[in-house]
Amino acid sequence: MDKFNTLTGIAAPMPLVNIDTDMIIPKQFLKTIHRSGLGKNLFDEMRYDAQGNEVPDFILNQPAYRDSQIIVAGDNFGCGSSREHAPWALLDFGIRCVISTSFADIFFNNCFKNGILPIVMPAEIVEVLMEDARKGANARITVDLENQTVTTSDGQSFPFEVDAFRKHCLLNGLDDIGLTMEKSATIDSYEAQMAQSRPWV
Amino acid sequence: MTGNTNAGAPRTLYDKIFDAHVVDRQEDGTCILYIDRHLVHEVTSPQAFEGLRMAGRKVRRPDQTIAVPDHNVPTTADRVNGIENPEGRIQVAELDKNAREFGLNYYPMSDVRQGIVHIVGPEQGWTLPGMTVVCGDSHTATHGAFGALAHGIGTSEVEHVLATQTLIQKKSKNMKVEITGRLLPGVTAKDITLAVIGKTGTAGGTGYVIEYCGSAIRDLSMEGRMTVCNMAIEGGARAGLIAPDEKTFAYCMGRPHAPKGAAWEAAVNWWKTLFTDEGAHWDKVITIRGEDIAPVVTWGTSPEDVLPITAKVPAASDFEGGKVDAAQRSLDYMGLQPGTPLDQIKIDAVFIGSCTNGRIEDLRAAASILKGQKLAPGVRGMIVPGSGLVRAQAEEEGLDKIFTDAGFEWRLAGCSMCLGMNPDQLAPGERCAATSNRNFEGRMGRGGRTHLMSPVMAAAAGIKGHLTDVREFMAEMA
Numbered sequence: 134m135d136k137f138n139t140l141t142g143i144a145a146p147m148p149l150v151n152i153d154t155d156m157i158i159p160k161q162f163l164k165t166i167h168r169s170g171l172g173k174n175l176f177d178e179m180r181y182d183a184q185g186n187e188v189p190d191f192i193l194n195q196p197a198y199r200d201s202q203i204i205v206a207g208d209n210f211g212c213g214s215s216r217e218h219a220p221w222a223l224l225d226f227g228i229r230c231v232i233s234t235s236f237a238d239i240f241f242n243n244c245f246k247n248g249i250l251p252i253v254m255p256a257e258i259v260e261v262l263m264e265d266a267r268k269g270a271n272a273r274i275t276v277d278l279e280n281q282t283v284t285t286s287d288g289q290s291f292p293f294e295v296d297a298f299r300k301h302c303l304l305n306g307l308d309d310i311g312l313t314m315e316k317s318a319t320i321d322s323y324e325a326q327m328a329q330s331r332p333w334v
Numbered sequence: 335m336t337g338n339t340n341a342g343a344p345r346t347l348y349d350k351i352f353d354a355h356v357v358d359r360q361e362d363g364t365c366i367l368y369i370d371r372h373l374v375h376e377v378t379s380p381q382a383f384e385g386l387r388m389a390g391r392k393v394r395r396p397d398q399t400i401a402v403p404d405h406n407v408p409t410t411a412d413r414v415n416g417i418e419n420p421e422g423r424i425q426v427a428e429l430d431k432n433a434r435e436f437g438l439n440y441y442p443m444s445d446v447r448q449g450i451v452h453i454v455g456p457e458q459g460w461t462l463p464g465m466t467v468v469c470g471d472s473h474t475a476t477h478g479a480f481g482a483l484a485h486g487i488g489t490s491e492v493e494h495v496l497a498t499q500t501l502i503q504k505k506s507k508n509m510k511v512e513i514t515g516r517l518l519p520g521v522t523a524k525d526i527t528l529a530v531i532g533k534t535g536t537a538g539g540t541g542y543v544i545e546y547c548g549s550a551i552r553d554l555s556m557e558g559r560m561t562v563c564n565m566a567i568e569g570g571a572r573a574g575l576i577a578p579d580e581k582t583f584a585y586c587m588g589r590p591h592a593p594k595g596a597a598w599e600a601a602v603n604w605w606k607t608l609f610t611d612e613g614a615h616w617d618k619v620i621t622i623r624g625e626d627i628a629p630v631v632t633w634g635t636s637p638e639d640v641l642p643i644t645a646k647v648p649a650a651s652d653f654e655g656g657k658v659d660a661a662q663r664s665l666d667y668m669g670l671q672p673g674t675p676l677d678q679i680k681i682d683a684v685f686i687g688s689c690t691n692g693r694i695e696d697l698r699a700a701a702s703i704l705k706g707q708k709l710a711p712g713v714r715g716m717i718v719p720g721s722g723l724v725r726a727q728a729e730e731e732g733l734d735k736i737f738t739d740a741g742f743e744w745r746l747a748g749c750s751m752c753l754g755m756n757p758d759q760l761a762p763g764e765r766c767a768a769t770s771n772r773n774f775e776g777r778m779g780r781g782g783r784t785h786l787m788s789p790v791m792a793a794a795a796g797i798k799g800h801l802t803d804v805r806e807f808m809a810e811m812a
Binding site: 148149150151153155156159160161163164166167170178183189207208209212213214215216217218235236237238242243246247296297298309310313314317318319320321323324327331332333334 | 358359360366377378402405464487491498499502504506570600696755774775
């Protein structure tokens with residue numbers, strides 16, 4: 134997993150609420166057995182018409198936003214399925230950070246496993262960032278994970294909360310399977326205890 | 335661990351199950367949580383197995399890992415000849431290879447026990463009270479009906495569980511959803527779960543584990559409880575739970591992987607301690623009177639877009655904030671005019687099945703409406719049992735005959751239309767009365783329009799050719 138420290142990039146405004154995982158990556162692209170290559174199908178049914186032509190109005194098709202690295206989104210981003218194809222598609226497109234008032238639980242977890250930082254902000258701050266994002270390619274938002282701040286193109290800075298363990302893993306690009314396996318002796322003793330107390334498991 | 339469930343401060347059912355599975359706890363509350371059952375299907379697992387191989391890791395507990403293909407499998411009899419779609423075929427072949435190579439409990443497409451993973455798990459007795467159950471699938475919440483802590487995970491977490499039989503997790507908050515009183519005729523478990531989401535919204539449960547309780551929940555069968563918990567995720571909750579009781583024990587007893595003899599007795603003794611203590615703390619409480627729940631349908635493209643069948647299509651201006659634009663987008667996508675009575679919306683298709691409503695009780699309920707009836711002209715109908723064993727049971731009861739006489743297709747087990755990853759899909763603009771769980775744009779096929787409802791409501795809609803109040807239908811038939 135790539136490390137995440139600071140990011141300065143174009144932010145795409147997507148104010149729609151309840152952007153679900155089926156919108157982020159429709160089911161026909163879940164047939165892959167690989168993690169990579171999903172970026173071209175990110176938001177597929179919003180981004181392309183039935184003939185496969187780009188829908189010019191869609192935000193990521195507009196010239197100013199084609200190289201977006203951040204999405205500022207409406208409430209409850211990533212609701213729906215557990216498909217990790219959603220963060221894979223975002224990452225493959227080049228998105229490293231999503232900012233919203235709220236995220237669906239599984240999507241939120243999945244982001245951290247892929248070097249994407251999901252940031253929860255109060256509605257009034259998301260609105261400020263949304264306005265900044267609407268300025269297009271000339272306005273770049275800066276996300277600083279170490280110091281836990283988001284800064285608009287005109288220098289307004291807002292703090293955000295992040296779980297300490299997840300921050301540590303993102304900053305260092307750590308594989309948490311490796312971290313857990315370091316505790317395999319503890320898992321062994323749990324299993325031994327369980328074999329006594331819940332033998333039917 | 336399991337002996338001290340009554341010690342200390344009063345705890346919720348969720349607290350008790352979580353505590354019993356903590357392997358390691360860091361100062362900030364991040365825990366390593368032990369996983370008792372890991373269910374695996376073909377769509378969200380190939381990259382996880384590939385990750386294991388690349389790191390030279392093994393599956394820690396293949397005996398606690400259960401694999402079954404469901405999303406991609408065709409539901410027509412010609413599937414014995416293999417899957418036509420090359421990518422779907424590869425995904426199912428990968429699962430087959432991985433299940434055999436890593437020695438998992440496996441139900442291939444040809445096995446009569448194959449079906450939707452969330453129907454197979456309980457049916458085979460893999461899912462038991464007090465367990466932690468995960469799967470790379472959001473509808474894992476289904477298993478909460480047994481008083482098991484069950485939730486969906488992403489593929490990286492699938493790999494984590496395969497390698498370590500644990501997950502890294504922080505505890506969620508506790509929410510109580512109480513359904514008091516009783517349900518009126520024509521109202522089902524599906525109406526309960528949709529009505530709750532209609533009240534809380536799709537983000538209302540975010541950060542919580544829900545425990546459903548109250549007399550209307552107690553009165554439900556295990557099948558009905560699975561329907562309720564299945565859609566906890568649509569309300570944003572990590573999991574939904576129902577405390578186990580005699581109905582739960584009766585359902586589990588004698589299942590192939592349920593404990594037997596002395597082990598059964600020991601298990602039941604522990605399961606009987608799995609309830610929320612008097613005085614336990616709830617972070618949020620929602621109470622709904624069972625008598626206040628009507629048969630409901632969804633009108634939009636989010637499961638929170640729920641209304642009683644007696645209502646009218648809303649206008650975008652009925653909403654506030656970001657929901658105004660979302661509602662307008664839904665109305666455009668669904669091709670609906672505000673003010674239209676919901677029971678006048680014409681349909682093209684009926685889908686009865688899915689992990690929400692693909693169990694035997696759901697098929698019996700549909701059959702009770704469809705007996706001696708015909709699908710309306712121009713409406714196509716599909717009934718897809720949730721497993722091969724549900725299908726066999728339905729055939730033993732003669733339900734298949736009722737369905738085919740009514741003009742429905744009687745299919746083999748799989749996820750089918752619920753998400754169009756297999757040949758069962760809606761055409762653009764086609765409108766479907768569906769017993770599944772998500773009405774998202776494009777979910778059942780690009781441009782397809784989904785109205786979520788109960789099996790009896792979907793069956794009645796099929797006969798009438800439009801959404802209809804099953805209570806009126808039942809009165810007409812009486």
